[in-house]
Structure formats: C-alpha cells, structure tokens
Amino acid sequence: MDIADWRKKIDALDQEILRLLNERAHAAMEIGKIKETTHAAVYEPDRERTIFANLHKANHGPLTNHDLTQIYGHLISIMRDLQTRR
Amino acid sequence: MDIADWRKKIDALDQEILRLLNERAHAAMEIGKIKETTHAAVYEPDRERTIFANLHKANHGPLTNHDLTQIYGHLISIMRDLQTRR
Numbered sequence: 001m002d003i004a005d006w007r008k009k010i011d012a013l014d015q016e017i018l019r020l021l022n023e024r025a026h027a028a029m030e031i032g033k034i035k036e037t038t039h040a041a042v043y044e045p046d047r048e049r050t051i052f053a054n055l056h057k058a059n060h061g062p063l064t065n066h067d068l069t070q071i072y073g074h075l076i077s078i079m080r081d082l083q084t085r086r
Numbered sequence: 087m088d089i090a091d092w093r094k095k096i097d098a099l100d101q102e103i104l105r106l107l108n109e110r111a112h113a114a115m116e117i118g119k120i121k122e123t124t125h126a127a128v129y130e131p132d133r134e135r136t137i138f139a140n141l142h143k144a145n146h147g148p149l150t151n152h153d154l155t156q157i158y159g160h161l162i163s164i165m166r167d168l169q170t171r172r
Binding site for chain 2: 001002003006007009010011013014015016017018020021022023024025026027028029030031034035040047051054055058059060061062063067068070071074075078082
C-alpha cells in the first residue's frame with residue numbers, strides 16, 4: 001500500500017471515529033441532563049479513573065497507555081464542557 | 087435510561103473508539119515508514135486541512151466543528167509523534 005492507500009484508510013476510519021465520538025458526546029449530554037435534575041457533580045474523578053483503567057486494560061497498541069491517557073484526558077474534558085454548554 | 091445505563095453505552099463506545107484509534111495509529115505509522123524511505127516531510131499542513139475539512143463536512147453534532155478541530159488537532163499531533171518514535 002502506498003501513502004494514498006493508507007490515507008484512504010485513515011479517511012474511512014475518521015468517518016467511523018467521528019460517528020462514535022458524536023454518539024459518546026450524546027451519551028455524555030444525557031448524563032449531564034440527569035445530573036442537572038439530581039444536582040449531582042459534573043466532575044467525578046472516580047468515573048474518569050474507571051474509563052482510563054478500561055482503556056488501558058483493552059489496549060494492545062500501537063498507541064501506548066500514556067498516549068491514550070493524553071487523548072482521553074483531552075476528550076473527556078471537552079465532553080464535560082459539553083454537559084454544561086446547553 | 088439512568089446514568090449507569092448511559093455509562094455502559096459509553097464504555098462500549100470507548101472499546102470501539104480505542105480499536106479505531108489504534109487502527110488509525112497503525113496506518114499513520116505505515117505512512118511514517120514510507121515517508122522515511124522517501125525522505126518526505128512528516129508534517130504536511132495541506133493533508134491536515136483535508137482531514138479537518140472531511141470531518142467538518144460529515145459532522146452532524148452534538149460535537150461542534152470547533153470541538154472536532156480541538157480533538158483532532160491533539161490526536162494528529164500524537165499520531166505525528168508516533169511516526170517518529172520507532
């Protein structure tokens with residue numbers, strides 16, 4: 001496969017990743033709504049630790065667990081912001 | 087659905103996202119190898135603009151295009167780093 005072939009593969013993966021990120025964002029927003037009605041805290045460090053632990057356990061690379069912590073730390077922070085944006 | 091149900095959904099989505107991110111990282115590393123043998127530049131702003139344009143075009147929310155630019159800006163930077171890490 002040449003660069004153009006790999007890029008086609010990346011573009012297809014990105015469409016799937018985009019769809020899943022939006023599904024995840026939708027779920028996070030639904031949790032945000034429930035938390036709002038129950039006056040629960042938006043930031044829950046224990047839940048975030050569980051998310052990281054699940055990712056690290058299932059990760060077989062080539063991304064390292066450190067990479068995933070970086071990516072998801074950023075992702076979770078954006079989705080947490082989304083919970084308060086409505 | 088209560089918070090626990092939505093979290094189960096998020097956990098399942100994260101397993102899929104993890105798999106796709108690693109597939110994407112693998113493809114980026116293959117491109118990195120080809121670039122190394124052809125002495126091509128690792129950083130290509132035009133290609134990154136294309137990636138953002140594709141994402142924005144396909145995005146129907148709830149993440150905004152600005153969110154996606156943030157998420158992918160970070161993601162691409164980690165994957166670019168991966169291309170030079172071997």
